Amino acid sequence: MCGITGAAWTDPQLAVSADALRRMTDSISHRGPDDAGYYQRDFQSRSPYPPIPGVALGHRRLSIIDLAGGHQPLANEDETVWTVFNGEIYNFHALRSRLEGAGHTFRTHSDTETIVHLYEDEGPDCFRHFNGMFAIAIWDQRERRLVLGRDRLGQKPVYYYHHAGRIVFGSELKTLLALPDVPREVDPSAVDEYLTYQYVPHPNTILKGIKKLAPGELAVFSDAGLHVERYWKPDFAHEDKRPAHLQEAELRELFDDAVRLRLQADVPLGAFLSGGIDSSLVVSSMQKFSDRPVKTFSIGFPQKEYDETSFARQVATHLGTEHHEFQVTPSALEILPKLIWHYDEPMADSSAIPTWYVSQQTRAEVTVALSGDGGDELFAGYRRYRAVGLGAMIDRLGPLKRVLGAKVWQKLPSSGRQKSWLRQGRRFSEAISMSPQRRYLDWISIFNESRRGQLYSDEFVAQLGDNDPFDFLKAAWQRCGKRDAVTCASLADLVTYLPCDLNCKVDIASMAHALEVRQPFLDYRLVEYAAALPISRKYSRGRGKQILRKVFGDRLPKEIWNRPKMGFGVPLDYWFRHELKELLTDSLLSEKALSRGLFREETVRELLDEHMSNQFDHSARLWALLVLELWQREWIDA
Template identity: 55%
Template sequence: MCGITGTSWTSRDKNISPDVLQRMTSVLAHRGPDDSGGFHSDIPGKSILFSAENSFADFQPHSDVGAALGHRRLSIIDLGTGHQPLTNEDGTIWIVFNGEIYNYQELRKELIQQGHQFKTESDTEVIVHLYEEQGTACVERLRGMFALAIWDERRQRLFMARDRLGQKPLFYRQEADRLSFASELKSLLQIPGADRTVDPHAIDLFLAYQYVPHPWSILKGYHKLPPAHRAVYENGQLQIERYWTPPYQHPEINSQFPFQSVDQWSAALRETLTESVRIRMRSDVPLGAFLSGGIDSTIIAGLMQSMSDRPVHTFSIGFPVKQFDERSYAREAAKMLGTDHHEYVVDPAALEMLPRLSWHYDEPFADSSAIPTMYLSQVTRQEVTVSLSGDGGDELFAGYDRYRAVALSQWFDRLPAFARKMMTASIWQKLPASVEQKSFRRRVKRFLAGLSVPPERRYLKWVGIFDTERRHEMYAPGFREQLADFDADQFLLDAYQLCPDRDFVTRTTATDVQTYLPCDILTKVDIASMAHSLECRSPFLDHHVAELAAAMPLKYKMHKGRGKQILTDTFSDLLPESIQTRKKMGFGVPLNHWFRNELKPLLFDVLLDQRALDRQIFDPQAVEQLISEHLNLQWDHSARLWSLLVLELWFQTFLDPVSIPDHFPDPVLI
């Protein structure tokens, strides 16, 4: 796993020096501590070795069109000769690549038969030669996770691409006569004169979704290349296109999966997922697995152990608050599977690492499970360099509890108008309920409140942190005016349109695959793992598995309101009975408890600090009311307060002068 960065220019004035390229590359050192290198089309020999002794103070740009590429390497495969940037035989094609290609050995054999000569054993060189053969279509042959950039000197064009499910990130900025790209936004900010103007629309999107979705970025003029997209920058023009879409059309017309029974689907699932795990165990460094004690991670760990001749290292992390602690289930799964298990616990002192968290995530990111994920990556890296995870199982196989609410709401939509009006009456919202958001009455009130809007917007109302009305109530008048008629819901509504013909539950899972999965779950895991130079591989996100799941009828995924039924049945030999029947817990953080106790001072010190008030984004009285209602047990605003806290800390990290701590507080070893 690696960090990549670079630029392409079409005017000599926008040429960047090798020293700037080195700064852009060095800020990604955590993604690749083992090696670094660069390419610059204006340097004799073009290849650059970054070092303190290697200065480019006398550099003079001379090309009107050119490129510079930077790379930080985490060595996983071909430890000795996999240095990047890497070129073809005649030095006309150069690549920087972040990720892993799991079918590279098969592609390599094919390319050798076509006459290509290889200098390394790396998967990166396979991409170079595949590009020579197939051009930009080469990404359609790649099975894996990737973000890549290729400088084609013959055509004088820069080609970029991102993997199908969005496991690896790629930011870019297009300005007059230059396109710049990087694995992380902070790399682009190393370019002299880089603008840091905040996009008000991005703030609105962040509060709606708890992340800034693609193609937006928190800063104006910066973007994210969406998953399953490729881009060509040539003659000063940028062309972006989608190259893959999950096949969510009706199973009856999907000839790729002509299965007629649940047994056939189950057999295909067992074979496809097993193969996905097997090829992800290719590595020249130690491997392990995250093990939460849920269905998905237990299946992955079980398949790994079945293909290993020694105990697989597994890792879990928990909290001293019982309802957020899954370690007992992970322990039970590890015992049944025979893994070498390691477990840790995180306490409120973990919040000491918040400034560091803001630095690594580059943008406001309010999924609080980033905290345990960061710590889990830290402790896992102490034992292994690669870890497999169960990410993607919930979205692909209808595992979230909210999908049951979606299914139930379809029944509501078929009721007569008078019955729908009665169920959505405001009187139900006035009934008393527990302050806890997950209490039964609170969930019922939230469910009924969402029934008054169309199904697509209803779903966002259920899963969002701040709905449209609450966001606009929070905003200061001047900030609200900047938003004009911007509709943050449109990101989700557009995703629904990519799957128009299936039942609404399947459409909703398809929407999550294209929004919540890449923008939240995979961003969280990529940043947390790369912060500690850990490669994380997700077998469920192999596109063969994803295509199988997309085509599968909902009745095999969800049975009697319970999701992931086919996963449980297919892999029951790997799952303890208690895990097969347990309720889904999720990888949550006890913020509700922490904010009313140990972290109470943090709310006042950060959210009501004069720096925060001077930004004039929020009405101070509205912020004070949120804090008061939470502390007085009137409402659980912990997720909303966390979002505001994360946003303000991002401002302090990237727009205010602060010092970034260079380490994380250690978790407690159990």
Template identity: 50%
Template sequence: MCGITGIVRSDSAQIDRELLARMNDAIRHRGPDDDGFYFGDGVGLGMRRLSIIDLKSGHQPIHNSDRTAWIVFNGEIYNYRELRKQLEARGHQFYTDSDTEAIVHAYDEYGTECPRYLRGMFAFAIWDERAKSLFLARDRVGKKPLLYAQLNGQLVFGSEFMALLQHPDVSRDVNYEAIHHYLSFICVPAPLTAYQAIRKLQPGHSLLWKNGEIKLERYWQLDFSHKISINEEEAGERVVDLLRDAVRVRLMSEVPLGAFLSGGIDSSAIVALMAQESSEKVKTFSIGFEEQDFSELHHARRVAEHVGAEHHEFIVRPDAMEILPTLVEHYGEPFADSSAIPSYYVSRETRKYVTVALNGDGGDECFAGYERYAAMNLAQRYAKVLPAVIRNGVIRNVARALPEFQSRANPLRKAQRFLAAASLSPVQRYLRWVSAFDEQAKLNLYSSDFRNETAAFSTIGF
């Protein structure tokens, strides 16, 4: 994990070096190993580095061959060696062995199309001295954060809110639309943030700043139109091949590397493939709780023993009030996913042993692991089998007449939630099932003033 910051001005005035240093220092925790700056007419770039690749010569900012383009970069490019060979064949000359330099040369070769050639997780900024422009880009699924604010001909950017909020012209006024949507999603959806002045660069997007104006472009979108015809066995083999390749490229590191292991399918699959692809014992890390009902250490332990991992277990007593200030500072805006607390604890303990850790995040989204995906499929069948008059009349009224069930595991509660939304349109139905507060609940919660402030906003749009 690294961090980047920067300021550009359309009037070419000198950047306040002390201000940029404060912005950079606000994200020191993201990159404790090194920092670096670039200053030119109307531009300042800053960077905090956690060294993983090319420890000796990877100091940033990094420049192109004639020093007309400078980059600060957070992330890791998995195909940088292949990309470098292609660029060298086209005459590019490199002075480091870092993945960062491959990006700036890709920019020289392909311009603002360069993110299409990158395989990895990234957020970067390139200052082009020739065009007097700043180019920002974020990886396809948004693993690396990137925030920005437009301020009277200036663009201020950074990896975290605390960096941007060091700038005296960045307003802390609250974005009411963001809070309105947050209450549905328990996070603030991009490109909004909790601050009116600050925006998120969306995943799979780039931003080009020039002469005080910005141009946003989507360079990637998941394409579901191309189908393949294979049976279940072939699909399973293909999934394992893809996962194996994804794990293999992520083992590229010059520092100690390990994995979070919960004992579930996702993290267990990652650890098993790591064990097969690595020449050394995999270091695995799990947390448990004193309350046995919430602890799954025994599952993780069995997996670790099966693959011969060097396994580490930590028993924690969660204290949300103790770590809440730290979480609030680093998230920078409302975020209510309860996984933030165990994730913090396992990350804190794991960092004592390794610098990089893989995990199984995203498995449920990729392989339809959540109950709501099965419910969406069931609702489609439900709508075909029963006439609307029965669904929307008799059955819905019966569901409404049932008492409220508090336990999430109660089958009657699940049936009630299903029937209440099953006859809605697919978008409305899915929103109902993922929302912490539905629209009516939010209106009941709001004051009259806040209700008026948010009346024009529709969460369906997100």
């Protein structure tokens, strides 16, 4: 687990100097405190032969496997192929055996060396053979090209800026911004997307011209320009029709093997344990392969509705783990500046706060931790899928749909509580007349289309053009063909919400503390298997994860299977009325914020007034606005 950065150029006037490369690399030293490495080669003119582009590669290392021999950048035998790599290749032992059989010679025991040798044999097709989480840059001197690749589920990020005759890339946006000629112009369409989803969807970033590779994509830069393509194209329209007993046997084998592969490390290893089904199953499988108690970690909060430690403790006792429990009192005022700096782009998922704290506490004991991320998307675990299923049923009943979508329901009083039945019922009624995709976006949006219209100034609207944030979700939904609505929603979440929000949140929070987090549910074999399961195997009577209960029911206490699902959150609504009230008001209504011309002052004041008077819980919206304003002060105004 590391941080990578670098550049390649076909115009010698755009060369990246050694000092600039070090600045770029040093900006992500937190990702790899154990080592630093550099490779640089100047642009080479070879008339009458084609010139060889210049290249610069930088690496910060967090040592996990082959502590002595895993230094990067790393080359093949004749130093014509070089790589820098962030992540883990879990099947590297099998790949190494194959490559040695083909005549390749290895000098180290690291997974990194399999990359250069497999690239020698396969070229850019090498990414199809890796089972892992990765961001990889490969410099190929013979073919005069730089190749970038991102893992299938987007666990590791790759930012890049391609302009004229140069590409600059890095694990974090700040590596690119270390170069003074990389522009820092906010993209209005990205702001619109951010306020819809609480993140900026790939391939865009918050800054004009800077992109990020989508999950399962590779990019090739050469004197012919930049070419981006998708190397992983799972068929989400396919449904597995095999008998249930065959599906269940395959799930047991795939899941345990995914966990087993992720136990490879030459450093201390443990697991996040929330007491939910997904993290608990990961720990149960870890314990199965371990000859000693697994180290598990959970954090608790003073507010009971946000505290899951009693469930985690119950699972730890049941499985016999070495459990570490931390009680923390989050200080938003203290942590906010750290989050704004580390996340580079505005990201409004407030669960980044507890993720930050659990990563910080876990790193004090281990260097690698496994987590349960991905289980909800793969096995239809989110509560909102109940509404999706109900909406699909109503869609089939035309007259009932017209009654439930009638304006009279929208005149009912709305509760201020975020999760009240009255509020959820009203939102359901407001959206029921829409298409299933539009309806789902309306439900998951921080600011839905109507609220964004009320928020934006005329000046800002004029800058948006024809971009529609809905297109991102719609494209993901349509990949599922004619499958049922719950499957479409969950698999759309798998390729949108999971990489852009959850994986980004975990990557940044964990790497800020030099902690590697591995996610067994995101083994691509398990993902392809779960995506093809009929919805009846995953979801029934408003409850998801049915096949997990069937296959792994004996691994966890019955109370864990039946407990209500809790979010990994913090009391934003309370904070905004107390310790964050002054910061929130002073920031959003400041002359600096209002002068940006993005939002209507009267709408912002209305949101604040309704929240402070306890009329309505606008905490998620206010957090999104606060993060955006503080991000601009950190990265744009400075």
